[in-house]
Amino acid sequence: MSPLTTLAGLLLILIVLWDAFETMLLARRVSRRLRLTRMFYTFTWRPWSWAVSRLTRPGNPRESYLSFYGPFSIVLLLAIWAAALIFGFALLQQGLGSPLTAPEGTPTFATYLYTSGETFFTLGYGDVTPRGLVGRLLAVVEAGTGFGFLAIVIGYLPVLSQAFSRRELNISMLDERAGSPPTAAELLRRHGDDPHRKELGALLHDWERWSAELLESHISFPVLAFFRSQHDNQSWVSALTAILDTCSLVIVGIQGAPVWPARLTFAMARHAVVDMASVFHRAPVPPLQDRLPPAELVRLREGLAAAGMSLSEGEAADRKLAELRALYEPHINALGLYLQMPLPTWLPPAEAKDNWQATL
Numbered sequence: 001m002s003p004l005t006t007l008a009g010l011l012l013i014l015i016v017l018w019d020a021f022e023t024m025l026l027a028r029r030v031s032r033r034l035r036l037t038r039m040f041y042t043f044t045w046r047p048w049s050w051a052v053s054r055l056t057r058p059g060n061p062r063e064s065y066l067s068f069y070g071p072f073s074i075v076l077l078l079a080i081w082a083a084a085l086i087f088g089f090a091l092l093q094q095g096l097g098s099p100l101t102a103p104e105g106t107p108t109f110a111t112y113l114y115t116s117g118e119t120f121f122t123l124g125y126g127d128v129t130p131r132g133l134v135g136r137l138l139a140v141v142e143a144g145t146g147f148g149f150l151a152i153v154i155g156y157l158p159v160l161s162q163a164f165s166r167r168e169l170n171i172s173m174l175d176e177r178a179g180s181p182p183t184a185a186e187l188l189r190r191h192g193d194d195p196h197r198k199e200l201g202a203l204l205h206d207w208e209r210w211s212a213e214l215l216e217s218h219i220s221f222p223v224l225a226f227f228r229s230q231h232d233n234q235s236w237v238s239a240l241t242a243i244l245d246t247c248s249l250v251i252v253g254i255q256g257a258p259v260w261p262a263r264l265t266f267a268m269a270r271h272a273v274v275d276m277a278s279v280f281h282r283a284p285v286p287p288l289q290d291r292l293p294p295a296e297l298v299r300l301r302e303g304l305a306a307a308g309m310s311l312s313e314g315e316a317a318d319r320k321l322a323e324l325r326a327l328y329e330p331h332i333n334a335l336g337l338y339l340q341m342p343l344p345t346w347l348p349p350a351e352a353k354d355n356w357q358a359t360l
Contacts, residue, residue, distance in 0.1 A: 009091030
């Protein structure tokens with residue numbers, strides 16, 4: 001028997017199983033920094049995003065390669081977990097000196113590794129089998145672990161798919177309401193024909209719920225943050241930013257606009273932004289360039305006034321808008337830089353077309 005080998009195998013198995021439990025089953029944020037999953041995403045996302053940004057041009061090619069990362073990382077992480085469990089059980093069997101019926105006589109570590117993989121995936125070839133009581137018990141435990149691991153994976157993937165679909169539903173619907181990419185000015189302008197602003201209030205209420213669902217799903221399964229939207233000019237970061245921008249303008253003062261829903265949505269969306277930045281350990285980073293310089297703010301006011309959505313003017317209104325922006329812009333900008341999801345402007349780009357208009 002080798003106590004060190006036995007202990008190493010047992011620790012490896014426990015660490016992997018606990019990490020898989022926290023990642024796939026524990027529906028809450030894990031604040032501990034030293035985790036296999038966190039280390040995996042730290043050491044794979046950075047080189048992936050760096051290589052893609054250097055080797056591809058902006059637009060569809062870059063977004064396509066960045067979109068591969070989310071699904072591929074799940075497959076790779078599952079493979080690493082499985083390989084680590086197989087390796088751990090092989091160490092445990094060898095450390096305990098479990099006898100095997102091996103064709104080559106005295107079993108080597110390669111033999112233990114082979115029979116561990118055969119047992120984990122329940123292949124049942126029977127060419128190498130444990131003979132001792134301890135070895136047989138470990139084989140039963142490993143086979144059960146393999147079955148349980150497969151069952152959890154089967155249940156984990158649909159949950160991710162459903163959460164991603166729910167997230168993207170509202171982002172797609174924002175296209176006809178706020179443009180592509182979405183902007184606060186365009187969202188408010190398109191609601192200027194609604195005399196009672198009921199549609200705007202209902203929209204903000206929907207996005208309050210969307211922000212809460214985003215918070216719960218993406219904290220429980222942070223890998224969803226790497227999943228990108230169907231169109232290059234859409235992302236959950238840009239959609240959340242546009243909604244926060246819109247709420248800020250309504251809170252500052254737009255005649256007849258639903259201030260109370262805007263306050264609730266702002267609070268929920270800002271909560272989601274700050275918590276997501278905390279999940280990825282992103283410190284607040286203000287944008288390098290002001291997203292709404294004074295000249296743009298003047299244009300914004302003129303455009304809203306033309307649509308019947310006059311924004312309050314004066315030093316107090318400008319100061320209030322700056323205070324609201326300071327509550328979320330540094331956090332959402334840090335997320336955007338990390339995930340390579342640029343923030344939208346406040347005003348729509350010149351001659352911008354909605355995705356439904358540009359699709360052939």
